[in-house]
Amino acid sequence: MPDISPSQGVELWFTNLRQFQAACINTTAYKASLLTFANTTCCADLPSLAEQSNFVSAAAASTGYDDMAVADLATYKTFAGLLNNWNPLPTAIAILLQSLADPTLQNVPSKAFMKAAVATAFPGGSTGAPWKEALETLQSNIPAICFTAPFETAVNATVDKSGSTMSVLIAQIAGLG
Amino acid sequence: MSFKTLAGLALAAALIPSGRAYAQDAPPTDLRVTATSYVQYPSLNPVTAISMHVGDYGTSIYDILQTESTNPNWSCATAAFYQVAVVDKAHKVQRQINVSAVRLIGYGPDGQRYTHCEKGHPAIVDLVLDSAVKSGDLLQVFVYEDAKHTKLLISSDGTLAATASTEPAFTATPQAAPGEALNNGATRTVGQINLAFADTNLIKKSPVNLYAKSADLFSTDGKDSKSAFAVTLGIQRGLFDKWYSPWHLEQTVQGNQTAKNLSTVTSFGLNTLPPWHWTKTLLNNSFILAPLPPEPSIAGLYTHRIHQFVTTKTPLLAVDDFSVNPLFSWSTISFPFTCKLLFWQKAAPSTAAAATPDKKAVATTQTPTCLGTEMDLGLWYLPLNHTRTGSQRVDGYGDISILIPLSDLSVASKQLTYVTKGDPTKFQLRIKYADSVNAANSYARNRQWSFGLEVLK
Numbered sequence: 001m002p003d004i005s006p007s008q009g010v011e012l013w014f015t016n017l018r019q020f021q022a023a024c025i026n027t028t029a030y031k032a033s034l035l036t037f038a039n040t041t042c043c044a045d046l047p048s049l050a051e052q053s054n055f056v057s058a059a060a061a062s063t064g065y066d067d068m069a070v071a072d073l074a075t076y077k078t079f080a081g082l083l084n085n086w087n088p089l090p091t092a093i094a095i096l097l098q099s100l101a102d103p104t105l106q107n108v109p110s111k112a113f114m115k116a117a118v119a120t121a122f123p124g125g126s127t128g129a130p131w132k133e134a135l136e137t138l139q140s141n142i143p144a145i146c147f148t149a150p151f152e153t154a155v156n157a158t159v160d161k162s163g164s165t166m167s168v169l170i171a172q173i174a175g176l177g
Numbered sequence: 178m179s180f181k182t183l184a185g186l187a188l189a190a191a192l193i194p195s196g197r198a199y200a201q202d203a204p205p206t207d208l209r210v211t212a213t214s215y216v217q218y219p220s221l222n223p224v225t226a227i228s229m230h231v232g233d234y235g236t237s238i239y240d241i242l243q244t245e246s247t248n249p250n251w252s253c254a255t256a257a258f259y260q261v262a263v264v265d266k267a268h269k270v271q272r273q274i275n276v277s278a279v280r281l282i283g284y285g286p287d288g289q290r291y292t293h294c295e296k297g298h299p300a301i302v303d304l305v306l307d308s309a310v311k312s313g314d315l316l317q318v319f320v321y322e323d324a325k326h327t328k329l330l331i332s333s334d335g336t337l338a339a340t341a342s343t344e345p346a347f348t349a350t351p352q353a354a355p356g357e358a359l360n361n362g363a364t365r366t367v368g369q370i371n372l373a374f375a376d377t378n379l380i381k382k383s384p385v386n387l388y389a390k391s392a393d394l395f396s397t398d399g400k401d402s403k404s405a406f407a408v409t410l411g412i413q414r415g416l417f418d419k420w421y422s423p424w425h426l427e428q429t430v431q432g433n434q435t436a437k438n439l440s441t442v443t444s445f446g447l448n449t450l451p452p453w454h455w456t457k458t459l460l461n462n463s464f465i466l467a468p469l470p471p472e473p474s475i476a477g478l479y480t481h482r483i484h485q486f487v488t489t490k491t492p493l494l495a496v497d498d499f500s501v502n503p504l505f506s507w508s509t510i511s512f513p514f515t516c517k518l519l520f521w522q523k524a525a526p527s528t529a530a531a532a533t534p535d536k537k538a539v540a541t542t543q544t545p546t547c548l549g550t551e552m553d554l555g556l557w558y559l560p561l562n563h564t565r566t567g568s569q570r571v572d573g574y575g576d577i578s579i580l581i582p583l584s585d586l587s588v589a590s591k592q593l594t595y596v597t598k599g600d601p602t603k604f605q606l607r608i609k610y611a612d613s614v615n616a617a618n619s620y621a622r623n624r625q626w627s628f629g630l631e632v633l634k
Binding site for chain 2: 004011015025048051053056057063064066067068069086087090095110113170
């Protein structure tokens with residue numbers, strides 16, 4: 001299997017989310033927007049044990065997350081939370097941002113990158129060329145409905161905020177909006 | 178190898194300069210692990226494993242795997258680099274646990290299962306446990322850089338408690354039974370022992386789940402009317418890989434301990450859920466909401482009586498009995514228009530008023546209240562039985578229930594606040610009409626109305 005590029009990592013998360021949605025065949029969440037689906041409570045959409053079992057078998061078959069159990073639907077609450085257990089979106093976002101960050105931070109351990117200041121990783125703030133490139137890459141890999149204009153404004157505010165760390169920025173982007 | 182030895186080796190390894198940043202300190206103990214047990218579909222085989230969460234960015238294990246990904250002699254998919262041990266509360270190793278397989282969970286972008294670890298993929302690596310683990314055992318996972326386990330990379334903190342047992346379950350419960358009834362009509366005090374055995378997975382790594390179980394009661398007196406044994410061997414599997422459709426086939430041998438009563442019972446069954454989303458317009462509107470599909474199932478039972486011990490209380494039965502029982506259950510159907518009627522205080526959930534597709538989707542997934550219904554429809558087909566006219570016997574049955582959540586009744590909402598407050602489906606009234614057939618009583622037919630107040634979880 002060839003190495004997974006940072007962009008592919010983010011794309012894979014949304015591919016998995018769509019696979020989860022496709023596995024909700026009998027429910028109305030099947031036709032919800034991707035963002036709504038991500039934040040839908042699993043057990044509200046799949047109230048019966050039969051439906052939950054059906055989802056688990058279909059989702060496991062399409063994603064390969066075959067150690068998923070019916071109990072996980074209650075444990076992780078939302079479909080995004082459920083997916084993050086097998087394919088954490090913060091990890092995919094972090095890997096992508098690290099690959100686009102200032103060269104001095106591109107090869108540091110993940111712990112160090114999480115502690116780094118956003119201003120160090122992306123000099124120039126939200127109007128600087130490094131962040132503009134990062135933002136463009138994020139938007140090309142995240143469906144538009146999960147990265148709206150107001151959300152972009154909020155993310156840019158975090159980038160410009162003095163003292164922001166990468167862990168804060170990554171968590172915010174992984175929250176979608 | 179004791180924990181102290183391991184710790185010593187780890188400390189020694191940490192003191193040897195290796196050029197790897199993480200090896201300059203004592204190996205971390207913050208590997209996040211969770212106990213997991215699940216049923217694989219479609220094989221329906223139970224699996225007990227430890228999930229190692231290796232894909233969390235910013236953790237020690239993530240950075241270790243990034244470093245080891247360039248090590249040609251190391252692979253996260255090889256069981257030899259892991260050790261699982263049962264430890265006590267002081268982290269002293271009590272015994273080693275065999276790891277039968279390492280499973281990299283998930284498919285990559287190419288749709289193929291992961292074969293190695295890199296850049297957060299996979300996020301979970303399962304260590305499938307082969308040795309016996311008891312529920313409550315404290316487990317610790319060690320990850321080594323070498324197969325000889327001389328250089329520890331990271332370990333878990335040893336506080337993980339196993340949640341499921343991998344051992345076959347066996348219980349034996351002796352008891353005294355004063356005045357026990359015997360088959361000859363007499364009574365006497367006897368000793369009895371209840372035995373129960375279950376192995377949920379006889380053949381590991383099998384495409385079907387093979388299981389065995391028995392439930393027995395043996396007595397010190399062979400004439401004890403309660404003596405019984407029932408030994409079952411069964412297989413089960415999903416019919417379709419991507420559609421929940423489990424089937425099973427079981428063979429049971431049962432009788433009393435002297436085998437004067439002896440019979441074999443063969444049973445089979447299949448249940449599934451049909452595709453349902455196509456009904457979104459037809460059965461998802463202001464008149465009727467039916468978010469769940471009906472659940473069809475079919476079960477068959479063939480009994481062959483080899484020996485029968487006939488008494489005044491146990492009459493002679495047919496040598497062969499065969500029944501097929503298809504059933505069609507449909508629950509959670511509701512009628513939103515009834516919310517506008519006199520006794521209901523709430524309006525129907527609005528689906529049309531929602532402004533955006535997102536909000537509409539949420540609105541239509543709300544649990545409807547006011548008036549609901551459930552129904553079951555089935556039949557017993559008895560190929561070996563005949564009616565008076567000589568045709569094969571088929572008995573249909575069914576029931577229908579009207580469900581009224583109490584909180585939606587205006588009078589209940591005001592006068593019975595305890596049972597309605599805060600939870601719209603806490604209590605519900607059920608009015609049920611059933612035309613039933615009792616298989617345990619020669620398929621006797623019974624028709625009845627029933628009324629009840631139900632507490633919902």
